[in-house]
Amino acid sequence: MNRVIGLFLDSLPGTSQGNERRVEQEKVEQVPRTDDALNPPSQRAVLLRRVAGPLLSVGLLVLALWGLRQFARHVTYHEIREYVASVSRARLLLAIVLTTLGFGVMSLYDRFGLKSIGRSLPWRRVTLISFISYAFSNAVGMSFLVSGSIRYRFYLQNGLSTTEIAKLVLYCTLSFWLGLLALTGVTLLVEPLPALVQVGEWQLHMGYWRIPLAVALAAVPLAWVLGGFIRKPIRLWRWRVLLPRPLSALRQVLVGALDWWLAAAAMYVLMPDSLHASFGHFLAIFVIAQIAGLISHVPGGLGVFETMLLACFHATNDKHLTAPIIGALAMFRVVYYLMPLCAATMLVLQREARGFRKQSLWSPWFSGLLPSFFAGLTLVSGAVLLFSGATRALPERMDILRDVLPLSVLEVSHFMASVIGMLLLILARGLQRRLDVAYWATLVLLVVGAVFSLLKGIDYEEASLLALLAMALAPAHRLFYRRASLFSTSFSLGWIVAILAVFGCATWLVMFSYKHVEYSNSLWWEFSFYQGGASRALRSLVGAAAAGLLFALAALIKPQRLRRAPPSETELERALPLIRHFHSAQAHLALMGDKRLMFDADGKAFLMYDTEGRSWVTMGDPVGEDEDARRELVWSFLEQCERAGGWPVFYQVSPDDLDMYLEVGMNLLKIGEEARVRLEDFNLDGKSKKTLRGTINKLGRDGLRLEIVRADEVAPLLPRLKEISDAWLADKNAREKRFSLGAFDPRYLVRTPMALVWQGEQIVAFANLFLTETKEEASLDLMRFVPEGPSGIMDYLFVELMQWAKREGYRWFNLGMAPLAGLTSRRQAPLWNRFGALVFGRGERFYNFQGLQRYKDKFDPEWEPRYMAVPGGIALPMILANVASLISGGLTGVVRR
Incomplete structure (x- = not known):
């Protein structure tokens, strides 16, 4: 139960309208000490810490029930x-x-x-x-x-x-x-x-x-x-x-x-x-x-x-x-x-009812709180039905039922009430996961359970509780939007312990309530208004146990779709229309083929991810225009990670989608800012652009020119481009990165247009382009140039590409992210922000943080924050190490350029 309520209360408010600034400035994160990062806990220690608390509580509960049995053995x-x-x-x-x-x-x-x-x-x-x-x-x-x-x-x-x-x-x-x-x-x-x-x-x-x-x-x-x-x-x-x-x-x-x-x-x-x-x-x-x-x-x-x-x-x-x-x-x-x-x-619930009637009273945090709140109440309702079925009905109420109901109706109602109690315990998890099927099933079972409560003993108290919960749940359908199967929902150790604890308490109540009744095999087949209480309780307990076991069996035999293989050509072709119509050009990184693709059931959205250690890391937000499909992907990815025992990580996500990650209980770390140039305002006029304007004019006089090559024309150029790429890597003493950046891979480069910078008959620089068909954004990924090329060639390439994109009607040009930019070191800032600001200010010997931001700043971009959504707890040091290793191509790449 503690874990259930913990999950319920850990669901944080979504961000909309003015809430984004609050997420950035007020979200308090914990940064591990240096010795923790260098000596992370073993997986066995992490597992022990996860299960120790729930198991200790259950052990103490069992011990307490044993003590109560000792005291009440004569009562x-x-x-x-x-x-x-x-x-x-x-x-x-x-x-x-x-x-x-x-x-x-x-x-x-x-x-x-x-x-x-x-x-x-x-x-x-x-x-x-x-x-x-x-x-x-x-x-x-x-x-x-x-x-x-x-x-x-x-x-x-x-x-x-x-x-x-x-x-x-x-x-x-x-x-x-x-x-x-x-x-x-x-x-x-x-x-x-x-x-x-x-x-x-x-x-x-x-x-x-x-x-x-x-x-x-x-x-x-x-x-x-x-x-x-x-x-x-x-x-x-x-x-x-x-x-x-x-x-x-x-x-x-x-x-x-x-x-x-x-x-x-x-x-x-x-x-x-x-x-x-x-x-x-x-x-x-x-x-x-x-x-x-x-x-x-x-x-x-x-x-x-x-x-x-x-x-x-x-x-x-x-x-x-x-x-x-x-x-x-x-x-x-x-x-x-x-x-x-x-x-x-x-x-x-009264406060929430006002919110449903009047939209202005609806607050973003409440939409994240209510599903787990309803899940907790459903769990309590299931426990009430199980406990009621385990105890005796009031004799005066049974007298009334005897005169108006057949015995068969009483027996069936008592049995079904306990079965519904167990099903409500299970459905509570589905409500917490915002499943549409769990919503409808819970609504029906609450109403039916209320009827059975009246028929089995005129238990109007518990019938009222179930009816009130059903009335409160009825107008909240829009909060339960997921179309996934209940059998595919993962049950954490806390949920399993909570269900077993409730069932264990119900078993104890049966043994206590009817301890004066001598057990015999014939007890299972006794049916009576006055002497059949023990029989009804035993049958109901077995029925509830059978319902739980059947659900567990159905979930176990359901095939698990844990695909971890690289994407096939068919999958990449399936993803290509979604990539081209997505508002962010970053989605083209899926074409690299080094990340697995996970589609929703209808193929309306996908996300790209890779694994490193226990970290399952997605690159960016889910790709697609259908918001429901994108949200469902976040939930599905989270459940897939839980089944595999991994840590879900959403890397480099945008502020517009933060509510999707807060909704599933993730924590947010700001990891930097992305530079985007509004092309309709871009020009080289003004005193601030004097140096840049002079560089571009000089290189133009030196014979440099830009050519845009279609994707189907790139293949013949690859041998010449490979020579430039190898020379650039050797000159920089660098190695290919991956995951968040592209690499020189022919299969990848032939899928995107290419920008070439010519000087006479020689190619001196190239970059592959990310272009959206909606003309929302243009960007580039892999940019290489000859070491002996003219000075300022990068400036030339960026300016010419932005001017070309402006002529083509694109709204934005994405210059990429400046890691750790925009993090503050003020006293009231979260610890992670202060740590990141320290690295940004004093980490130049390891990475040119400030230089990269200054370089992009001269194009007058608009800076937009980027976040990493991570699970809470002690896994953070290993997650940070896994992400760094994933991007750098291995642990050796973390310490090398």
Whole structure:
């Protein structure tokens, strides 16, 4: 579940209109340390880090469920329900009031955090943002990631910069933990813990370490407050931190402590009177159990919190105490976690409904957030159906059904509801991947599931949940535009773990709810309104498992199309019309034949890519005029990389298409700027062009002339051009590049027109041309000249080509990219930008960065940024090395010219 929500919240907002500048200036990237780049982690270490977190959470969940089984082995489901029914409405209302006050206190985190960074927003807006972020983070765990991501999206809309949001999230997280540590430490100093905690045969002596633990925990917030008297920055590892003033620090601690105190009070009023524990004693156990749940990273501390609480209250063999405590825990989960989550969900959906009705309220970031948001709710809905099928129906509702429904309808409805629950868990992944088929299937199953929920036990609560989600999903069809098959969708380890965890919890519920029923083979074939609950639960569980296994089998036997061979002549001919009609002349690099081609299902677009190590690198944006086909290619390429265990990388992409990569959760690195000359404004007039004008006039008097040769006339010229190319490479002591540049390959050169510079009867320079049939852009790729040729021959070639293209009606002439140009080294700039600016300014001994930019600048181009879209995480050092190796033709080419 954590991984699912992580994926949901990692989908960043798209860029449109004014958002491009924000992506460039505010996207914070992490650059690895030098020693990490020189000694990258092994693939085994990377894999271990990827799977360790989810597997640890699942392991702790399994351990917690085992602990709950130990405590509840003498407790029946009926006893728990009986206690829940006995809780008075006054106590339940008091718990709701305390929960409401608790969320009100949580809003102080944001209000004081905004004050600390010198910003102010209306208190209603701040309260709403705080409520939504904490409602989700409390329920799904990983508070820093979940609440931080939600705050990022909301506060970005309200004018805060990325740096300000990061400071605010850090302030709230620190307040959260400082308050918990302070309350825990002080409470443990005052109230003793049980001397011995026992779970089955496992024992823990807590009396020995209570005081040392209390002192250690209380020392942290105390040091934070006292550190405010030191008005100089304190160095913590690689950071310099200026602690807040004592009054501000004390306010952080008090707000956090009050938040946790109210949470404990909300649960305390639901606890049974037979507990015979003072609030102070209960508070000590509550905060210890909460810390254990937070450390486990299990969503909401589910199972871990309950096990710790039962263990500390010595409820192992006392079913008269265990059943009421479990009932109180269930009610606390509903009041403190589920009800706020439902309320926050309705607020978000209401906000989104306004956006559908009024386009001006629609924000780009929300279009990226909603598919994953719906995926998370669909996952929850599937879990609700599975859990409902694993537990008993209410007897009074069964009495009603007995009088109006045949038994066969009840049995089929119960079975199908659980099967639909498993299918919703699977379809959630398709929604997150924006699949059209997943949208329609989910919409139908939600409606059918709501009907079955009513028929199997008049479960109107879960039917309402499914119906509300269906109504919210119905108008959002345009967000799910992909036509790919659900069976071709890859399921990450996090998704698989989430589905298995939900199914495992449902299995545990079946065993707990019907543990008093003695198992026999005949149990599978018993059908009854009153005595058939166990049979229905078993059959439903097997049906859900069968649905999941059948889907997995269908996905496994589906043939995988992982083509990694170089393109054939047929494929190049298929790509040629798309290349010629594309707005960017860079698409002609596909004709080099050194990159694999990946087409969409209808052949309306393609992308070119190559692999180096684990990096699968595309060259430029998908090529084609059909926007839907281009977007689908990005998703398909991402899924292909996931199946192959590779890292997807989109190299040298343009600002116009950044939303396609942000939509799939990629991070952006600005890698330079591309120079494009607007041809209608190009001329050699003016004082600034005096030197260039003189060079061109001189070379014209020396007999230089330009000739444009059609592609079908290039082949006879290749032997003469080969001599020029070899001489140029030898003079420059260089080697052929590849991937982002062309090489002298006859098969490649005969596919494009050629520009020749003659001096008398001798060819002194040549360049192959990239020309679009739409006349949008012209460019050149491979440019070579004789070493003994006249000075200024490159200037002559560029100017003559631009004047020719202008006469032919082309709009732009592309001069190519200046690597690392346009990156700033300001203090507030992202770390990657500062690193790139440093290399650009001081890396002349390795590459002529500034010289290349200055040379192109004399043609008065318009500079347009170019980006590289990469996955987040620790793979960045290896990706950068792989891309450099790919372009340079191998590792030796990285250090050679």
